Amino acid sequence: MIAKTVFAFALLYLSCFQIVTGVTEREVANMLLAGYQKEGRPVRDPTQAVVTSLDVLLIQIIKLIPQRQVLVINFWIVQRWRDDFLTWDPAEYGNISTIRLGSENIWRPRLVNYNRQHAEGWSELPDTNAIVRSDGEVIWTYPITIHSTCVLDIARFPFDVQKCPLKFGSWTYDSLDLKLVNHSKTGNIDYFAANGEWELLSFELELNQVEHSCCPGVPWDDMTYTITLQRRPTFFLFNLVAPSVTLALLTVWGFWLPPDSGERLSLCLSLLLALTFLQQTVTAYLPDTATNIPLINVFFVANILLVGVSSILTIFTLSIHFNSVNLPPVPNWLRCLFCLEQSDSSTCRVNAPHVNEVDDADAFFATNGANPTWRLVRRVKKFIRQLNEERGRKTHNLKTEREWKILVGKIDRCLLIAFIIALVVITASVLGPNK
Structure with missing residues (x-):
């Protein structure tokens, strides 16, 4: 009985701690x-x-x-x-x-x-x-x-x-x-x-x-x-393209300001700085390569050029407005291009004395020059002639200045139309479907 019990415990031990070789x-x-x-x-x-x-x-x-x-x-x-x-x-x-x-x-x-x-x-x-x-x-x-x-x-x-x-x-x-x-x-x-x-x-x-x-x-x-x-493109649309289009629209609305307004020049300079800053921001996301130019850079350059042209035109208009003396007449090719009336040289001497009248008066004063009354009349005549000549010059300068302002205004409207067309074309090219 004891031997059987020992044998059973031995089998149990070997089953629990079997050594596998x-x-x-x-x-x-x-x-x-x-x-x-x-x-x-x-x-x-x-x-x-x-x-x-x-x-x-x-x-x-x-x-x-x-x-x-x-x-x-x-x-x-x-x-x-x-x-x-x-x-x-x-x-x-x-x-x-x-x-x-x-x-x-x-x-x-x-x-x-x-x-x-x-x-x-x-x-x-x-x-x-x-x-x-x-x-x-x-x-x-x-x-x-x-x-x-x-x-x-x-x-x-x-x-x-x-x-x-x-x-x-x-x-x-x-x-x-x-x-x-x-x-x-x-x-x-x-x-x-x-x-x-x-x-x-x-x-x-x-x-x-x-x-x-x-x-x-x-x-x-x-x-x-x-x-x-x-x-x-979502990140770039919200952070680059949308501000660029907004600045371009501001540039368009800037053309509605009078050209002789000083605020327009300040607006143009501010837009130039803002567009240049955005262009530099875009450049940071692009490689240094000259094989092709991204359309968004073309968009910025077009805006900068048009704002620059607007600034030059504004400066030219201000110079006409504040320096209207001795302005040259508008060239005929500009008159034909922008449909201005042809100039009339006879208007340069408004109410000026007739040549024959002046010659007759000088001959009369030469024969009766000793009379003091006639000398006084001669001085008055000379003064009136100088007044007429001065008025004729002022009238000529005012007409020339008005013609230049009309010309600048028409150029301004042409640039407005050209800018709107360029803005629509470039924006459609940048935001259009990918080819």
Whole structure:
């Protein structure tokens, strides 16, 4: 009875604290890495290429730096290939079919982004673990933030659409040694986080095979992922476009002020300063490039030019208003252009004495000059003639000044119409639908 009880307790003890003997993942890893060389390609037949598939998961558009024309993006990179020297029989190793190895300990394709900024250290890759299966398949996944060049087209700013290509490929292996295949037909956006400034339109993939000048006749594989982004214009509409249109409307209403008003010149100068400040603000969001000019800058320049013309016209009108003496007559070509009446030179001498009357009076005073009465009459006649000449000059100056003011007023109305047309056309071009 005692023996049976001891035997039962022994069985219970062994069932609770059973020591399992077998193979661990560490032993499999040590077995695989013993004598493993990570420098050579992992193929037993040197004539065979390592078939590598690449899958790029777009996670986040961090920012697009317009001044440097650089796109900062966060990716998950998934690479798959077969390593002939990392195989084992799961039946001989405790049915272990998958292990994790440090990627720095095995051979890696080391695919790089060709248009990545070199100053960032573009050859550096994170040393994450790789999943190794018993048949030799290796899956290496790692996150990475890339600074990639992206040439911007800012002609439609702030309604622009940007296409940024990212070319991935091997830096040292041609397609005879490393064959690239696409794991999916397009880029993966299943885990994409939306960006507040840019909207993702597409993430396309294209598999290319090119020949480089270093190695004529030898093909090289590369995979080009094209990110198409559209700017969200709400921020710029409220903070740049709306104030610009408001200032342009103020410029239009400024033409209703009389040209000889000093307040109009103050308004024009204030508008010039405000438009220049807004233009400098817009420039901060644009790259330093001369290949194309954004329409919003054309909008600002047109407004600045028209306000400048209005300021010049105002200064000219004020100079006419406060300096009306010795004004030249309006040229005939301006009269014809703005439909003014032709000048009459006879009006320059209003009520002036007739030439024959003056000659007869001078002859009479010459024969009767000794008489004091006639000398007095002669002086009065001379004074009246001077008064008539002075009145004729004043009448001529007043008429010339009035003609110049009429001309300036017509030019002002023409500029008002031209400004309204230019404002409508440029605003429609800037705020119109994106082409």
